Amino acid sequence: AQSVTQLGSHVSVSEGALVLLRCNYSSSVPPYLFWYVQYPNQGLQLLLKYTSAATLVKGINGFEAEFKKSETSFHLTKPSAHMSDAAEYFCAVRGTGRRALTFGSGTRLQVQP
Amino acid sequence: DTGVSQDPRHKITKRGQNVTFRCDPISEHNRLYWYRQTLGQGPEFLTYFQNEAQLEKSRLLSDRFSAERPKGSFSTLEIQRTEQGDSAMYLCASSPGTGGGHHQETQYFGPGTRLLVL
Numbered sequence: 737a738q739s740v741t742q743l744g745s746h747v748s749v750s751e752g753a754l755v756l757l758r759c760n761y762s763s764s765v766p767p768y769l770f771w772y773v774q775y776p777n778q779g780l781q782l783l784l785k786y787t788s789a790a791t792l793v794k795g796i797n798g799f800e801a802e803f804k805k806s807e808t809s810f811h812l813t814k815p816s817a818h819m820s821d822a823a824e825y826f827c828a829v830r831g832t833g834r835r836a837l838t839f840g841s842g843t844r845l846q847v848q849p
Numbered sequence: 850d851t852g853v854s855q856d857p858r859h860k861i862t863k864r865g866q867n868v869t870f871r872c873d874p875i876s877e878h879n880r881l882y883w884y885r886q887t888l889g890q891g892p893e894f895l896t897y898f899q900n901e902a903q904l905e906k907s908r909l910l911s912d913r914f915s916a917e918r919p920k921g922s923f924s925t926l927e928i929q930r931t932e933q934g935d936s937a938m939y940l941c942a943s944s945p946g947t948g949g950g951h952h953q954e955t956q957y958f959g960p961g962t963r964l965l966v967l
Contacts, residue, residue: 770956779960780892782955782957785955787954828891830954835880835904835905836905836907837882842889842891
């Protein structure tokens with residue numbers, strides 16, 4: 737069975753600082769991995785996804801994530817935070833043979849001026 | 850190309866009443882998913898359709914819940930005899946499925962229906 741752990745339910749950074757949101761997964765098979773962002777009272781928007789083509793994945797809004805199999809991690813980064821990045825971020829995994837996504841509990845990102 | 854739409858966006862009901870939500874996926878998307886999200890948590894999978902066939906159901910989907918996708922396009926999720934514990938955001942997503950190239954596994958989410966059971 738797949739599972740996802742997001743370390744840190746809240747992360748606060750200053751505007752212009754590096755953003756690092758952590759995600760570790762557990763999957764018995766090579767996974768598909770996703771990062772989604774959710775703004776208040778809205779649905780989820782896909783930021784980026786890993787589907788085994790490349791370990792460093794670039795997404796929208798300047799975000800990227802690196803798949804590290806040895807660490808079972810898929811951390812999300814952005815070099816310079818912007819106020820508009822304040823939102824809830826979810827890491828999700830889909831194992832081969834299943835269609836459902838398993839989500840982590842989310843990390844709320846605050847960006848301080 | 851319009852995204853996934855859900856109706857209503859908000860629903861307040863009294864305990865014991867039945868409610869029905871609708872989801873319209875992105876056109877030509879074969880796969881449709883329902884998730885539930887409670888406050889402070891990530892979405893949890895409820896059920897999944899390939900065209901009109903319901904292929905997977907979570908054990909979260911109690912017998913009070915039923916989902917349909919009669920013509921392989923829009924879907925409805927009905928909750929009978931609602932309980933306060935049903936209060937949550939209900940999210941619908943769709944994906945291209947077969948023929949979608951490298952996007953076929955990407956799920957695109959709607960804005961959700963927020964349910965409050967009093």
